[in-house]
Amino acid sequence: MWGGRFGGGPAEVMRAINSSIATDKRIWREDVAASRAHAAMLGTQGIISADDAAAIDQGLAAIADEFASRGVAEDSALEDIHMHVEHRLAELIGPAAGRLHTARSRNDQVATSFKMFVRGAIDDVVAAIDHCEAAILDRAEEHAATIMPGFTHLQSAQPVTLGHHLMAYREMLVRDRSRFADARARLNQCPLGAAALAGTSFPIDRDATSTALGFDGLTANSVDSVSDRDFVVDYLAAAALCSVHLSRLAEEVIIWASQPFGFVVLPDAWSTGSSIMPNKRNPDAAELVRGHSARIVGDLVALLVLLKGLPLAYAKDLQDDKAPLLDAHDLLMISLAAMAGMVADLQFDAARMRAVAAAGHATATDLADWLAASGIPFREAHHIVGRAVAAAEAKGVNLDQLSLSEFQAIDPRIGAEALERLTVESSVASRSSAGGTAPERVIAAVAAARAARRDR
Structure with a gap:
């Protein structure tokens, strides 16, 4: 990849620290899609021949089929998913693969692919929020007149209905959903074409690639295009607050399930036992949702600290932008699913709550x-x-x-x-x-x- 600039290869530790394939292989679909759009544009603009554009597209389609069926075979010497795709393309179609990288850099390539991945992640989270909201609405309607104590300072304050209490969490989820939707709208500007940081002298059509990849428009500044990770921060900020809301509900389930409260019985599906105490029914699912929120908040802080001292434009520090996002996304998705399941299955003791x-x-x-x-x-x-x-x-x-x-x-x-x-x-x-x-x-x-x- 580095051509004639370097006479020797990297040290083993350098190879290890420089490789990100173990993490960024998850964005292979987005990388292949962006590369196909870029190749099609290069062919349409006459920057590469129509034959080369067609060969590149066919090769990329074959790579997508391979990765979908067998996964990505990791090679740390190839560093990241982008070079894995390009290397495999060269194996499949020969020298024409080298023309794919015309008029682009890994800097705008990764920014585009990662934006597309985060966009899809937001869509997945919004669907999971909707599922959790639906569970809350069903139980709130069922318990619209079920009386429970309302608390301030965790002291009995005024009686409320369980349905009303649950609907408070629905309001939190609606705000969470709106924050993710706002983040999606804000990120949907295409950076492809910014190249390394200054744009390109080739007569590219950025509008064509932007439209092909489902973006709403173009990023306006090439330097910002390759260095911006606000879209990741936006996701993590929304995820952190959503996880805090889930943690609050999880904490209530944990309290309500304790014997002094006795408001709910946790079904077997959402409980575990003790290795020594046969009497125990532990609210582990709720506790893990509560615990996951700490990691998600930490992922947000990690990225903010990573960004705080970076001069423009791109720096290799940004290679570490994906691990926090992927960690938070996986944790939030399973937390939303677990909470939706728990809410749907909780067995409420109405008589105890009224008393x-x-x-x-x-x-x-x-x-x-x-x-x-x-x-x-x-x-x-x-x-x-x-x-x-x-x-x-x-x-x-x-x-x-x-x-x-x-x-x-x-x-x-x-x-x-x-x-x-x-x-x-x-x-x-x-x-x-x-x-x-x-x-x-x-x-x-x-x-x-x-x-x-x-x-x-």
């Missing part, structure tokens, strides 16, 4: 709201209910177990109708403001979400 929701004086705010609606300033109502909570605690009962006379001894303005507000069912039903937890709102939210999915 915990009723504990801890969770309807105290409802009494304060009733007093405020009666004309008492809310801050004063807050103090009145605080005294009622203290009285209930002193008696060792829940707030709704105090009698009317006990309430009126605290404040005579508390009427009998106020006591009707103290059940958890009444509490969630009253939270009917837009975005609230009332069952009717949950059903409407699920319907709206399904309509939005149909319109995508």
Whole structure:
């Protein structure tokens, strides 16, 4: 590859550190597709002969069939997937293979192939997000009226519905989806034709290759074209936040499945046992989703640090841009699949959740709201209910177990109708403001979400 510039070969350690084929072989499909588009353009423009263009295309098609059926045979001497393809092409068609690299560099070649790979990765992730969202919508609809405790500071705060709680994670996934979609739209400018960094003197048609490869347009600056990895950062940033959202849900599943909570039973399909304790049902799938988020966040940080000190244009540091992306993508895909499966299969204990929701004086705010609606300033109502909570605690009962006379001894303005507000069912039903937890709102939210999915 280096021709006459070097008199000797690389040291073994140099060969090892310089080789990236073990990683970048995964982008062979994109490399072959980009090379076929480039060869076709060279032939159309008369830069190479029509016969050479046809031979190159046939050879590349044969290579694609080989790689698809047998995989890429790695040779560290050939460094990367681009040279593997070119070397195999030369074996198949002879000297004409050497004309493929006319008017391009590995710099714009790898930028193009990698953009195409990331574009496909985004499409895969969006489909996985949609699958996870569908699982959440099904369970949210099923449990639109199932009561559970709502927490702040992991302390019982107000009763909510399980469906409403699950729909909060649906909102996170929708934002994740939009971030990936934004990243896809932003990356879809074709860098092919930028060559090493300055463009080329050959009369190429960049629009032709861009259109053939499904890009929306061309990158505008050749130096930026070969050095830009913002599209990888965009993917990793979206992946990191999506994985954090999955980790939060995984953490809740882990907590809910613990014996002190007892809100869910993990099916066998999403659990493991203990090598020593026969009684154990461990939430390993959820724990691994939680753990994967750490690696994905680390992949984002790794790439940002890799980029932070690079002068323009291309530097070999960028060879290390693919490992973080591939690691994060694989982890995110399996995390989304695992979470979708867990959500679909979790067995919720509605009675246990309702019992915990009723504990801890969770309807105290409802009494304060009733007093405020009666004309008492809310801050004063807050103090009145605080005294009622203290009285209930002193008696060792829940707030709704105090009698009317006990309430009126605290404040005579508390009427009998106020006591009707103290059940958890009444509490969630009253939270009917837009975005609230009332069952009717949950059903409407699920319907709206399904309509939005149909319109995508």
